[in-house]
Amino acid sequence: MAVSDQIVRWRYRLVPDHLLGEILTKRWVDNAIPVLILIVVAAVFGWLIPDFFSAAGISSLMRQWGEFTLIALALMIVMVAGGIDLSVGSTFALGNIVALTLITVAGWPVPAVIGATLACGALVGLVNGVLVGYLRLRAFLTTLVTLIIVRAIVDMMLLKYSVAIAAGFVDSDLWYYFGEGDVLGVPFSVATALVLALVAHLVLSRSRVGWHVLAVGGSRRSAHNVGIPVRRVICLTYVVSGTLAALSGVLFASRLGGAGADTGVGLEIAALTAAVLGGNSLGGGRGSAAKAIIGAIIVMIMVNGLVRIGVTRGGSSLLLGMVLLAAVAIDVRWLKNRHKFLSKVYVSPTYSELPEAPATSGSSPYALNDRLRPVEAIGLGQIDGPEDVILDEDDHIYVGNRTGDIVRFFAPDYTRQEVFVHVGGRPLGMAFAKDGALLVCIGGMGLYSIGRDRSIRKLTDETNRSWLSVIDDSRLRLADDLDIAPDGRVFFSEATVRYEMHEWPVDCLESRGNGRIICYDPNTGTTRTVIKNLLFPNGICMMHDGQSFLFAETWACRVSRYWFDGPKKGTVEVVIGDLPGYPDNINRASDGTYWLALVGVRTPSLDLALKMPGFRRRMARRIAPDEWLYPNINTGCVVRFDETGRIIETLWDFGGENHPMITSMREHKGHLYIGGILNNRVGRLKLDGMDPTWSGIDSYWRRT
Template identity: 80%
Template sequence: MTLTDRLTRWRYHYVPDHLLGEILSKRWIDNAVPVLFLGLTLSVFGALIPGFFGADNMSNLLRQWGEFGLVVLALTIVMAAGGIDLSVGSTFALGNIAALALIGVADLPLPLVIAGTLACGALVGLINGVLVGYLRLRAFLTTLVTLIIVRALVDSILLSYAVPIAAAFPDSEPWFFMGEGSLWGTPFSVVVALIAAAGLHLVLTRTRAGWHVLAVGGSRRSAHNVGIPVRRVICLTYVASGTLAAGAGLLFASRLGAAGADIGVGMEIAALTAAVLGGNSLGGGRSSAAKAVIGSVIVMIMVNSLVRMGLTSGANSLLLGTVLLIAVAVDVRWMRNKHKFLSKVYVSPTWADLPVAPPTSAGSPYALNDRLAPVQSIGLGEIDGPEDVILDADDHIYVGNRIGDIIRFLAPDYTRQEVFAHVGGRPLGMAFDSNGGLVVCIGGMGLYRIDKDRSIHKLTDETRRSLFSVIDDSRLRLADDLDIAPDGRVFFSEATVRYEMHEWPVDCLESRGNGRIICYDPRDGSTRTVLKNLVFPNGICMCHDGQSFLFAETWACRISRYYYDGPKAGRTEVVIADLPGYPDNINRASDGRYWLALVGMRTPAFDLGLKMPGFRRRMVRRVAPDEWLFPNINTGCVLRFDEAGEVHETLWDRRGENHPMITSMREHKGHLYIGGISNNRVGRLPLPGADPDWTGMTSYWGQK
């Protein structure tokens, strides 16, 4: 290894370039900038204003924030569905005067006061919802008109009832407690706002109604096409908005007990600034309660601090307008360029150096031949993408397809087929357990078992998250292949924790070691990671000693052995370090050896590119994905090897006519059955000299 290679290896080994892409891909990254801005705001005003962090100032700020936070949450709900509500300030004022009139003039009990006030806000929201949702009027103009009408209504009520309201003194302790009381040392209004924020968070993230709201905000046409009642959803968001805004006015009335023409004026601008500043999108579909809370705290601190510093109300408006303009510009630019920027930084190639590829010329154990030419085709044109193939005790063939079916070809002639089970995801590796249940790795879903009665059971779809991992590696993205130990434990590979099923070739561009091997124990239902940092781990096959298994690392072009039990437990040994191609599934052979599928062959250009991570990074950033340099996965080969790593025979299809891409093979009663994720058939090849009675089921579980 040259000095340049050594330095390049150290640089890409110790500098985690992929962390930037991982961080930017997280949902919480949208909250990072508002949180930083909140910290900056606290630092600046804390330094400029004496006693800023004092108990009295904090208590006053919290009580004001409780009311303002409810208004921001109200606006956030509408924005989540792709709308806007400029009437929240007027509705706030209506809630304030309605509450004062009901309790001071009408002398109603507090429960009726609360219900009546919220009903006023809900009515305003219903009017907005009907006009915008059902009559499909423009939200901006509609709520602007509502703002004017409701403000005129508030002024009319003031003219008639200002004196009685001012003279009234409600004799109700609960009424004053709402405005001035505390729960567990926290102002009552803050408790209400936090409960509302928690409720909104649960609705948006955990309920069907919340998913409908975000779907409508993301794309109303798409939401309508999938059956979501778009008009009703929009209408209900405005009803919820009006109710929360009126509730905020109710709390304001109980705290100050005053009614005036200027109450709520400009609040819609402050609330809109807070919602957008917190990271809620004006375009809809990207909103959360946490963003609303962060934004409302920032705006409340700025406005209150400017007042304490003696600046005029014009300065407040100027500051809010400037902040809103900047927030909108950042929101629009970030949403427009987020995915473009992320695509340039997420793929993070590292340095990799494969051993010299062995030759495939005459005299080599990998010598080219045409031994796959006599392969017979089963289900030609009737199956799409049989990645793995397996046979049961009755000689039936099982394969998966691209649309989530497991197809069973019925013995003895395999001319008839049926859908054995529909699993929904992409079936990949398969194995039979001791009870005849078919255990399947399903890409994007996890590990499942299909019993003989065709009932489907989820075994696991997550494992323990790594303690210091930026990547959320608890969810299984690409469960690939599996095998079952004598005690029933299932060891399966997850090829990559960074990419989804359809992106698996991109993992090769990184060659970073994003994969792992996981163990599911049916005895206690636990799932744990056994091996990490593997380079696209793929095929897994139990060794005959009952204490270890073989596994393939596709992009590393090697086969290794891991001991999970016995005196060598926890040890990993390399069996074949320099394969000429990319290994896939491994399965037992009748002579005690093992079959291995090579999904494609190495090329000098790509091997050289693995030692040039900078070149691959520039390629990803500057070249269209369909023109990237990918590994060759179009040449099929099957080889047989032993536990010492010696290759005993190879079977090639040099012209690529029968099986251009081979991902799996199974020996069964003197024949080799071949699958390929890009093929439209199952291959069947006679094996001269093979045991005509040997099956995988008896090799694992004996005679049943």
């Protein structure tokens, strides 16, 4: 290897380029920037004001934060549903004046005061909800008008009751506890805000109501089309918003015991800044209570810090407005360009060097021929994409279909067919268990078992997660092929942990080693990963020793052997390391050898590009995906080899006229049955010199 190639290889091995794309796909990334802003803001004001985070300062700040957080939560709930509520500041002031009037002037008991005040806030929210949700008025203008009307009501109540409120005295420990008490050392307002934030989180993430709110915020038309009561959901969010704002006003009234004309003025701007700065989207469909909490902390630190360093109220409002403008700009740009940016950074090719491709001419064991030309077609035009093919003890053929069906062709002439079972996902590799159940790898779903009575049972759809992996590799994305050990353990390949079923060619562009082999043990019901970092592992076939299996790595163009039992347990040995094409499924032959499908042949251009990760990265960023350099998968081949890797025979469809793309083959009673994920038929080829009574089921389970 040249020095330059070695440098490139180590650069891409040591620098994990794919981590950036993986991190940006995580939902918690939306919280990362707000948390970073919080750290910066806290550090700046902690440095400017030496005693800013003293015990007394934090205690005073926390009580204000609890009340303010309720306002941020109120606005967050409306924003998640795709709306906005500019009346929260006025509703807060209304809650404050109503609570003080009822408890000092009217002399109502504390529970009645709280209930009536919350009802007033809910009424304001209901008015907003009816106007915006049911009458479909613009949320911005509607809540702006509500702000003005409610503020006018507050001013009228101040003119009438402010003197009486100032002269009154509340003789209730419970009332003062709301504003000055604590729960296990935590101010009551903070405890209330945290409890309600937890409730909001659980509702949004764990309940049907929460899912409806998120769906409405994501797309109201789509939510309506699936039967969600969009108008009622929108109305409900405004009612909750008004109630939370009024509750915050009650806590404020209990703490200060006074009302003024400036109470709640500008609070909606501060709350909106907190909600957006925390990462809640103005476009709806994206938000959480945690984001509202983070944003509320940032804004409270900024406001109190500016006051303590002597910035006037106008200057503080100016800074908040600038912060809000920046947050809105970031939110809009990020929401608009997130997927575009991800498409440029997610695909992260690495250095991959294949051994020199063997010749396919002359005396080479891979020499081209037309031995697949006599293949007869079964079910021509009646199936779509039979990736794998298998036969039962009655000689019936089973194949997967692109539409999510497993189709059965009846022996002996295979002219009659039926949908054996509908599995929903994309059926890939199949194998018969000892009890006659058909085990199937289903792309995007996992490993399933289909009983003789056609009952469908999920065996597993997840495995153990890697402790140090940024990728959530516990979920199975692309379970591909499988085989069953003598003790019943199922070993199956997952081709890639980064890409879904329809994106599998992109994994070749990366050639990073995103695949693995997994073991499902039916005796314990456990699933675990046994081999990682494989280049698109595909076919799996148990060897006759009962202690090892063969597996193919498609993008590495090699076949290896893994011992899962015996003296060499846990070791991997390369059996064929320089195939001329891309290996797929592997199955047993009647003479003790093995059949291997080559899904396509290697090309010098792609082999060269695999050693140029920079070139592939630029290609992924600058060229449309349908113009990327992909493997050649339109020339099919079947290879037979022994356990040492010696090639015994090769069967080509030269020119790709009969079976241009082969992903699997299965020997059964003197014939070879051929499948292909891009074909519309099952091929059958009569084999000369092979046992006409042999079947795979007999080979595995020794039936007589």
